[in-house]
Amino acid sequence: MNNLRNGLEKKYLKTFIIKVFLQLCLLHAIAEDIKLNSTVFHWPDSLNTVFDVNQSRLTNRRERAEEDLRKKIAAFEEKLLEHNKEIETFRKKEVTAHKIHLIIFSSCY
DSSP: OHHHHHHHHHHHHHHHHHHHHHHHHHHHHHHHHHHHHHHHHHHHHHHHHHHHHHHHHHHHHHHHHHHHHHHHHHHHHHHHHHHHHHHHHHHHHHHHHHHHHHHHHHHTO
16 A cells, blocks of 8 residues: 555655646746837837938948949049040041141142
8 A cells, every 4th residue: 555655655756747747848938928018019119210221221221332433433534534645645646647648648749
């Protein structure tokens, strides 16, 4: 009888420990759910802050990209002016060469 009693006490104790463990797990899960629900409940408030920060980042990046583009355009325009000067120099040389050619050609006749 004493053996049976010890066996039942061990089973009861084991069952009690499992029950307490499950209750603690449930309490932990409930606490996590409450925290998650609280976060989700306040999420729209923090969402505006996130949108504002991202808007600022996008504005800064757009301004940097526009400034870089302005610099590239200015450099390109400078290059075009240099090429235009070279073309004008070649045109003047061509006109001069053509005039010399005409003078030489007309003096031969």
